[in-house]
Amino acid sequence: MDSCLRLEDAYKRKLQRIKVKSVVTDTFKLGKSSTTRYCKFPPLKFVLLFILLATFLTFLSSPNVCNQNRTSRSVSRQHFVNRWIWGSASDTRYISNLEIKWDEILTVLKKIPSENKIKAIGLLNFNEREIEQWKKLTPSANHHLVLQMDYADKNVTWESIYPEWIDEEQEEELPKCPSLPDVEFPRKRVDLVAVKLPCRNEGNWSRDVARLHLQMSAAGVAASFKGNYPVHLVFVTRCFPIPNLFTCKDLVAREGNVWLYRPDLDALRQKIQLPIGSCELALPLGSSIERDDNSGKTQREAYTTILHSANDYVCGAIAAAQSIRMSGSTRDLVILVDESIGDHHRRGLQSSGWKVRTIKRIRNPKAEKDAYNEWNYSKFRLWQLTDYDKIIFVDADLLILRNIDFLFKMPQISATGNNGTLFNSGVMVIEPSNCTFKLLMDHVDDIESYNGGDQGYLNEIF
Numbered sequence: 001m002d003s004c005l006r007l008e009d010a011y012k013r014k015l016q017r018i019k020v021k022s023v024v025t026d027t028f029k030l031g032k033s034s035t036t037r038y039c040k041f042p043p044l045k046f047v048l049l050f051i052l053l054a055t056f057l058t059f060l061s062s063p064n065v066c067n068q069n070r071t072s073r074s075v076s077r078q079h080f081v082n083r084w085i086w087g088s089a090s091d092t093r094y095i096s097n098l099e100i101k102w103d104e105i106l107t108v109l110k111k112i113p114s115e116n117k118i119k120a121i122g123l124l125n126f127n128e129r130e131i132e133q134w135k136k137l138t139p140s141a142n143h144h145l146v147l148q149m150d151y152a153d154k155n156v157t158w159e160s161i162y163p164e165w166i167d168e169e170q171e172e173e174l175p176k177c178p179s180l181p182d183v184e185f186p187r188k189r190v191d192l193v194a195v196k197l198p199c200r201n202e203g204n205w206s207r208d209v210a211r212l213h214l215q216m217s218a219a220g221v222a223a224s225f226k227g228n229y230p231v232h233l234v235f236v237t238r239c240f241p242i243p244n245l246f247t248c249k250d251l252v253a254r255e256g257n258v259w260l261y262r263p264d265l266d267a268l269r270q271k272i273q274l275p276i277g278s279c280e281l282a283l284p285l286g287s288s289i290e291r292d293d294n295s296g297k298t299q300r301e302a303y304t305t306i307l308h309s310a311n312d313y314v315c316g317a318i319a320a321a322q323s324i325r326m327s328g329s330t331r332d333l334v335i336l337v338d339e340s341i342g343d344h345h346r347r348g349l350q351s352s353g354w355k356v357r358t359i360k361r362i363r364n365p366k367a368e369k370d371a372y373n374e375w376n377y378s379k380f381r382l383w384q385l386t387d388y389d390k391i392i393f394v395d396a397d398l399l400i401l402r403n404i405d406f407l408f409k410m411p412q413i414s415a416t417g418n419n420g421t422l423f424n425s426g427v428m429v430i431e432p433s434n435c436t437f438k439l440l441m442d443h444v445d446d447i448e449s450y451n452g453g454d455q456g457y458l459n460e461i462f
């Protein structure tokens, strides 16, 4: 699929929602009109603030999980000026001045099981001296393939990959992502791909086109041969690789600035098929979406929400549960609540279908005491729902008007655009994992959220 559904900010576009709703119904060909559904909604005793349906018109693929457009190969060939030239002219965006500690590399390489013999190594973004070192360090490998790629055009910026607006109805034009040139795929199957990544010494290090491009290229090489055989990736970098692409459960070892991953190739392939950022639709409007594949995976998928610090959203959560059931979804409904939610309210939640789980809320160490967003980091507890492989998180004040089970097919993090290059954390596809939870918790002291809430923080991580 080469386009992605863009989910607009649930809060900003609510006025346009009714209008957009029919477009969704038409384009997804879901039989019954959602307007009819909406009208048949049972009388609710409260007024719900936000309506979700239209937001899925514009569901965005994960911020960092993107496609190298297959056609870009031909495009990139036209840019021979940009050609990777070893040891001489280089594009500073791609350069990492990190001094490699070769003993760290040796240590992580020892973690590769001996039955996974490393016969061919692909090397990306190392200079000549470093390539010689690799050869000395891994004499038992038969091939050291120096991977070649073109630099991205200078005008490809983070903002051009994550535009705030695209013509998702394709009225005037077909949204198109800027091309990131393909790496030249090796003819030989490589067992290990090593890549050196820049990490800018500033708050913005993760929003870096060259860094993204190099990781996409490494993933592309790793997944370029058919089958699900063991391939390892080594990243040499100060900052953690994109968690959407290389999940921490695939992290085999880390030593200082050297990270060793063994990704699941099928999952990786799915991700690199998706468009980059928010510049194209991941699910074409008008494509028919299967409602449910009954693949047996569904037991490990759930809708989730969270209530912390106050009872304010209990009624909203009850309505949200009802709306999910009315959309025809049979997935589990799981609600996380902290001790501030009393028994009376819990019983109400339960009878509306939520499985209630009690959590300890998480304080944002940078928030002021009693601030409205002091406890918003409690949302990170969603990643601890490890009895599920995938969850769709919805804020407790949302109503689901149309079945959105198809989103369970999207990888973490799929979310809606907010403003600028940011996504909205009100609806997210999440893959629970204890180590991702730990990753989130490990950085609460050093990563600052622009709004003190979970949204700003999650946008720095993913």
Ligand SMILES: *[C@@H]1O[C@H](CO)[C@@H](O)[C@H](O)[C@H]1NC(C)=O
Residues within 6 Å of the ligand: 153, 155, 156, 157, 160, 178
């Ligand atoms: C960058 O410039 C090229 C022409 O040099 C143009 O074709 C392309 O659309 C531009 N890309 C962006 C993202 O502006």
Ligand SMILES: *[C@@H]1O[C@H](CO)[C@@H](O)[C@H](O)[C@H]1NC(C)=O
Residues within 6 Å of the ligand: 158, 159, 202, 203, 204, 207
């Ligand atoms: C981060 O990057 C954006 C553009 O990508 C820029 O507008 C912003 O000023 C940068 N912020 C910092 C702290 O460097």
Ligand SMILES: *[C@@H]1O[C@H](CO)[C@@H](O)[C@H](O)[C@H]1NC(C)=O
Residues within 6 Å of the ligand: 419, 420, 421, 422, 450
């Ligand atoms: C998004 O909006 C928030 C507040 O509305 C603002 O603080 C932030 O700088 C904006 N971010 C971008 C990237 O435009």
Ligand SMILES: *[C@@H]1O[C@H](CO)[C@@H](O)[C@H](O)[C@H]1NC(C)=O
Residues within 6 Å of the ligand: 386, 434
């Ligand atoms: C995640 O951690 C919890 C304890 O915090 C544990 O009960 C659970 O089994 C762990 N999940 C996995 C998949 O290891």
Ligand SMILES: *[C@@H]1O[C@H](CO)[C@@H](O)[C@H](O)[C@H]1NC(C)=O
Residues within 6 Å of the ligand: 308, 372, 373, 376, 451, 452, 453, 454, 455
């Ligand atoms: C924090 O959580 C509260 C209560 O759930 C919510 O009202 C508020 O909008 C959230 N704030 C941010 C910045 O996420």
